[in-house]
Amino acid sequence: MAELRPGTVDQDELLRGLQAHGLLVASGVPGLYGQGAAFAEVVAALDRRVTEAATVDRPEMFRFPPLLPRQHLETNNYLESFPHLAGAVFAFEGGDAEAVEQAARAARHEDWSEHQRLTDLVLTPAACYPAYPAMGARGPLPLGGVTLDLGAAWVFRHEPSGDPARMQSFHQREVVRLGAPVEVCQWRDAWRDRAAELLRELGLDVTVDVASDPFFGRGARMLAASQRQQELKFEILVQIAGPDPTAIASFNYHQSHFAAAYDIKTADDEVAHTACLGFGLERITIALLRTHGFDPAGWPASVREVLFA
Amino acid sequence: MAELRPGTVDQDELLRGLQAHGLLVASGVPGLYGQGAAFAEVVAALDRRVTEAATVDRPEMFRFPPLLPRQHLETNNYLESFPHLAGAVFAFEGGDAEAVEQAARAARHEDWSEHQRLTDLVLTPAACYPAYPAMGARGPLPLGGVTLDLGAAWVFRHEPSGDPARMQSFHQREVVRLGAPVEVCQWRDAWRDRAAELLRELGLDVTVDVASDPFFGRGARMLAASQRQQELKFEILVQIAGPDPTAIASFNYHQSHFAAAYDIKTADDEVAHTACLGFGLERITIALLRTHGFDPAGWPASVREVLFA
Numbered sequence: 001m002a003e004l005r006p007g008t009v010d011q012d013e014l015l016r017g018l019q020a021h022g023l024l025v026a027s028g029v030p031g032l033y034g035q036g037a038a039f040a041e042v043v044a045a046l047d048r049r050v051t052e053a054a055t056v057d058r059p060e061m062f063r064f065p066p067l068l069p070r071q072h073l074e075t076n077n078y079l080e081s082f083p084h085l086a087g088a089v090f091a092f093e094g095g096d097a098e099a100v101e102q103a104a105r106a107a108r109h110e111d112w113s114e115h116q117r118l119t120d121l122v123l124t125p126a127a128c129y130p131a132y133p134a135m136g137a138r139g140p141l142p143l144g145g146v147t148l149d150l151g152a153a154w155v156f157r158h159e160p161s162g163d164p165a166r167m168q169s170f171h172q173r174e175v176v177r178l179g180a181p182v183e184v185c186q187w188r189d190a191w192r193d194r195a196a197e198l199l200r201e202l203g204l205d206v207t208v209d210v211a212s213d214p215f216f217g218r219g220a221r222m223l224a225a226s227q228r229q230q231e232l233k234f235e236i237l238v239q240i241a242g243p244d245p246t247a248i249a250s251f252n253y254h255q256s257h258f259a260a261a262y263d264i265k266t267a268d269d270e271v272a273h274t275a276c277l278g279f280g281l282e283r284i285t286i287a288l289l290r291t292h293g294f295d296p297a298g299w300p301a302s303v304r305e306v307l308f309a
Numbered sequence: 310m311a312e313l314r315p316g317t318v319d320q321d322e323l324l325r326g327l328q329a330h331g332l333l334v335a336s337g338v339p340g341l342y343g344q345g346a347a348f349a350e351v352v353a354a355l356d357r358r359v360t361e362a363a364t365v366d367r368p369e370m371f372r373f374p375p376l377l378p379r380q381h382l383e384t385n386n387y388l389e390s391f392p393h394l395a396g397a398v399f400a401f402e403g404g405d406a407e408a409v410e411q412a413a414r415a416a417r418h419e420d421w422s423e424h425q426r427l428t429d430l431v432l433t434p435a436a437c438y439p440a441y442p443a444m445g446a447r448g449p450l451p452l453g454g455v456t457l458d459l460g461a462a463w464v465f466r467h468e469p470s471g472d473p474a475r476m477q478s479f480h481q482r483e484v485v486r487l488g489a490p491v492e493v494c495q496w497r498d499a500w501r502d503r504a505a506e507l508l509r510e511l512g513l514d515v516t517v518d519v520a521s522d523p524f525f526g527r528g529a530r531m532l533a534a535s536q537r538q539q540e541l542k543f544e545i546l547v548q549i550a551g552p553d554p555t556a557i558a559s560f561n562y563h564q565s566h567f568a569a570a571y572d573i574k575t576a577d578d579e580v581a582h583t584a585c586l587g588f589g590l591e592r593i594t595i596a597l598l599r600t601h602g603f604d605p606a607g608w609p610a611s612v613r614e615v616l617f618a
Contacts, residue, residue: 025371032378034371034440037369040372061350062343062345064343065341065342065343066463066478067341067477079408083403083408086401087400087428089399090398090399090422091395091397092395094392095526099389103392106388107388113399113427116397118399118422121341131343154375154463156398158428169374169375169376217404217405217408218405
């Protein structure tokens with residue numbers, strides 16, 4: 001089982017403050033929280049703000065559930081790179097006797113996994129994953145490619161932490177671009193700058209940096225170095241709590257990784273390239289609460305105007 | 310593994326129509342679908358309509374993630390009554406060697422469950438489940454009790470089916486009432502009538518009926534009969550596809566079940582009673598598409614006005 005990463009003193013204090021103000025509701029599991037009205041309203045406002053900023057791309061809208069066919073994790077290399085973060089859905093297999101036994105064990109809070117079997121579903125680890133097979137199934141992209149607005153999707157990362165900004169279940173607000181390499185790269189870079197501007201408008205003191213994913217195991221360092229060297233990932237970071245700044249948005253160029261896996265072709269019948277951007281809506285909300293105070297009604301007028309006008 | 314319940318001829322035809330019009334996007338797993346723009350916009354409009362209808366209750370707003378602490382399923386009897394519908398979250402436990410082995414098995418689409426262990430999370434089976442422990446932790450209810458608006462929450466039911474109206478992952482739009490028995494009962498009954506009116510305004514030919522839950526195993530028939538006899542559950546039904554009408558909303562009186570489990574007290578220090586109502590947003594959307602046609606732009610003006618004005 002993934003061990004709890006305890007919060008630092010200031011992360012613990014921030015979490016207590018968020019809970020005391022009814023912004024987050026403790027569930028008993030670190031990294032899983034209910035959201036009070038004021039928190040959820042900021043999340044929804046940020047979602048709208050990104051929708052608005054994405055209209056220039058005239059995106060096609062899709063919404064996907066928080067679950068993904070298991071087959072996609074088996075196809076897209078996630079289990080190689082991030083086995084520690086994945087969540088798999090198991091379900092009961094058995095008859096009356098097994099059900100009675102399972103319920104009895106559960107009531108005693110003992111291990112009741114014996115009659116649970118892997119289903120054909122996993123938790124969605126990244127909001128854009130269901131979009132690639134859907135696009136592959138539709139045939140070649142139109143000339144100029146497409147942009148997809150995936151809205152605010154729930155994703156899962158199995159990393160229990162005392163840092164309120166490191167949730168196990170949270171909203172990724174993703175926009176995805178599929179097309180020729182140069183179209184996709186330019187789009188990714190333009191959005192990185194547009195997103196930094198958008199977050200600065202909200203009064204956040206952000207920086208932009210090359211970044212890498214939290215790969216698992218022995219090969220992790222090499223994979224991360226290669227990803228950085230090729231500038232495949234950028235993050236926007238802001239100081240929230242803890243020793244290091246927290247990533248609140250990321251901008252990822254996948255080259256042909258997903259397009260090759262799902263046979264996504266450009267109008268010219270070349271293998272497409274893809275990129276995605278994701279805003280961490282809960283992290284941005286926490287950054288705003290940390291920066292401007294626990295009561296959104298008291299935030300600077302310029303920030304309130306952008307979010308709630 | 311739960312067996313696929315195949316669709317009837319008209320359910321298959323409906324599903325094909327929904328997919329051909331880009332309303333639902335096949336994922337490869339029965340009961341798991343992406344939503345195209347037109348479908349997602351109706352879901353969002355229904356969510357807003359319920360929010361509006363609930364304002365008379367002056368509810369307190371909460372939002373909860375699609376996951377629930379495992380402990381709650383162990384506490385609230387769900388695993389006794391519905392072991393077949395529950396989904397449990399498992400995650401990897403192991404080092405480099407196990408990760409390599411797991412990834413290799415997964416790449417060959419073989420069983421890779423060996424190094425997966427039950428976590429402290431399950432999929433949320435009913436949108437209101439996280440609300441009861443949260444209310445219990447807050448201390449006695451105010452005089453008159455409280456109403457909670459939980460928004461559109463993703464829930465999970467492990468019941469793969471060819472019927473497009475029977476999804477494994479879907480939005481329950483729940484409102485919850487906690488208070489003295491008479492307050493809670495009156496609220497539930499008033500909402501049952503208000504909801505039928507709301508759905509009739511949308512041009513749906515609905516009926517209201519006493520109902521029971523799909524209990525598992527030998528005791529199922531007796532539990533269902535008792536639930537019906539006490540009128541603990543009402544459903545609003547509409548003919549979509551298949552031999553029987555489909556439930557699109559339910560109204561549930563839990564008596565002291567959840568309040569006793571989570572120590573929820575009224576202002577008079579009595580054990581509270583609770584009730585909830587849930588609209589199945591995807592089911593209502595499918596019912597509307599079936600009734601008024603696959604293009605929401607062509608729906609009757611009276612319906613469009615209610616949803617999109």
